[in-house]
């Protein structure tokens with residue numbers, strides 16, 4: 001009957017979303033472990049913080065319709081890459097690629113594709129490194145490879161992206177010219193800030209390295 005068809009779909013929706021939320025848990029733990037290992041080995045914390053989210057049903061339907069797809073669970077699994085999304089925020093630009101490499105090297109993670117908006121920023125000024133990966137989720141009846149979109153960017157880039165997202169949402173993607181110009185100029189400032197913070201950090205690290213070298217020499221004498 002039509003009703004039981006509806007229930008089947010609800011079950012299918014629930015088990016699909018369960019897979020995505022399990023994949024998020026699993027990738028969160030993985031990244032946390034890698035970050036902790038880094039702290040232990042090098043006394044350095046490459047990741048400032050991590051956030052994750054499941055795309056809302058409204059947003060899933062909107063994206064499918066925009067892409068001209070019929071709204072079905074099969075289409076959503078096949079066409080949407082960011083139902084499960086995780087955002088890794090780091091302090092310095094120099095952390096982005098090592099974090100991305102560290103993730104890509106994990107034996108159980110497969111990188112499906114990458115969009116490098118760090119090397120090739122969007123015309124609006126958006127910068128972020130995106131990877132779509134699959135990670136296995138182990139269920140009682142076997143393993144299910146599940147897609148997760150990972151975004152990696154600095155605190156400054158994230159600050160910019162949140163405001164831009166808010167403005168784009170508010171004006172449904174058609175913000176007045178003056179706001180777009182202002183945003184672009186903020187993106188240039190973000191670039192400059194990231195570069196300055198990076199070189200300041202390099203200077204601090206050089207001093208620390210020198211202190212370590214002197215200590216080591218003293219110990220040898």
Ligand code: 0O2
Nearest residue numbers: 055059063079081082115122124126130160161162164165
């Ligand atoms: P929301 O509300 O964050 O979920 P693809 O995934 O390759 O099929 P898509 O979706 O265009 O195609 O991929 P892309 O370019 O990697 O963008 C995915 C996500 O990146 C977006 O998800 C945003 O979160 C973020 N993003 C991309 N471009 C911009 C931008 O110009 N400004 C901001 N603030 N964020 C951006 P959603 O579903 O669009 O939005």
